[in-house]
Amino acid sequence: MRSHEHVSAAEFAEAIASIRADGGGSVRWFVHQPTAEEVAAATQHGLQREASLLHMRCALPLGAQHQVAADFVTRPFRPGHDNEAWLALNARAFAAHPEQGDWTLEVLAERLAEPWFDANGFFIYEVAGAMAGFCWTKVHDHTHAHDSGHGEPEGEIFVIGVDPAHHGKGLGRALTITGFAHLAAAGLRHGMLYVAGNNTAAIKLYESLGMSTADGDDVFVGVVSQYA
Numbered sequence: 165m166r167s168h169e170h171v172s173a174a175e176f177a178e179a180i181a182s183i184r185a186d187g188g189g190s191v192r193w194f195v196h197q198p199t200a201e202e203v204a205a206a207t208q209h210g211l212q213r214e215a216s217l218l219h220m221r222c223a224l225p226l227g228a229q230h231q232v233a234a235d236f237v238t239r240p241f242r243p244g245h246d247n248e249a250w251l252a253l254n255a256r257a258f259a260a261h262p263e264q265g266d267w268t269l270e271v272l273a274e275r276l277a278e279p280w281f282d283a284n285g286f287f288i289y290e291v292a293g294a295m296a297g298f299c300w301t302k303v304h305d306h307t308h309a310h311d312s313g314h315g316e317p318e319g320e321i322f323v324i325g326v327d328p329a330h331h332g333k334g335l336g337r338a339l340t341i342t343g344f345a346h347l348a349a350a351g352l353r354h355g356m357l358y359v360a361g362n363n364t365a366a367i368k369l370y371e372s373l374g375m376s377t378a379d380g381d382d383v384f385v386g387v388v389s390q391y392a
């Protein structure tokens with residue numbers, strides 16, 4: 165869950181009660197600059213503070229120096245056909261980030277069915293016929309000025325990952341550039357993504373492409389049981 169506005173202890177307790185009523189489960193609560201009351205409420209319900217989640221932004225297109233090599237060729241994700249291989253790659257890439265790495269076929273199917281899903285914005289890079297990396301973009305054509313800060317559509321790198329067997333070879337950089345180039349070609353002037361505050365490799369990559377941190381959310385995690 166994500167709070168766009170601060171919540172009272174009573175509102176938080178109500179949200180937890182509704183999770184319990186739905187059978188409980190693991191909870192991640194993203195909150196921007198939590199108040200003391202919110203920290204206390206999270207702690208009281210057994211949630212612990214994790215690394216922050218940073219919101220990084222950039223202008224699009226990226227600087228002209230950020231180009232991919234001519235022989236770096238991707239293909240679109242093929243819904244249905246690619247689901248299992250992609251989930252396996254996602255799990256390998258995000259082994260240290262379970263909130264992304266533990267996606268199931270059901271979660272993937274839900275995302276693929278979202279109205280914003282566009283296979284042409286979901287890039288797959290293969291090595292010797294096997295998926296080695298991906299960059300999944302998402303266009304926010306919202307009018308939620310509140311979200312974007314400027315009220316204009318934004319292009320997001322929704323999920324990006326490289327097989328650990330291929331880390332450090334330039335694939336992450338090429339995939340990020342590919343994703344943002346696609347978004348820029350679609351007319352978007354603002355790029356953004358969310359990244360865990362302790363994900364040094366990714367943050368360094370994004371900063372090297374000219375992204376900067378706009379703000380961050382604190383993240384509280386825990387398990388809410390069905391029974392109070």
Ligand SMILES: CC(C)(COP(=O)(O)OP(=O)(O)OC[C@H]1O[C@@H](n2cnc3c(N)ncnc32)[C@H](O)[C@@H]1OP(=O)(O)O)[C@@H](O)C(=O)NCCC(=O)NCCS
Nearest residue numbers: 257324325326331332333334335336337359365366368369
């Ligand atoms: C982040 C990730 C995509 C980078 O992919 P990669 O192919 O290994 O990265 P590249 O080889 O293209 O490196 C690009 C830049 O990233 C940074 N970088 C990559 N690995 C790094 C590391 N271990 N430590 C510090 N910086 C690192 C560097 O700035 C590097 O540029 P340089 O080679 O000029 O120094 C990859 O580590 C990954 O899949 N991680 C797990 C999934 C993930 O965290 N995704 C991002 C979520 S927002």
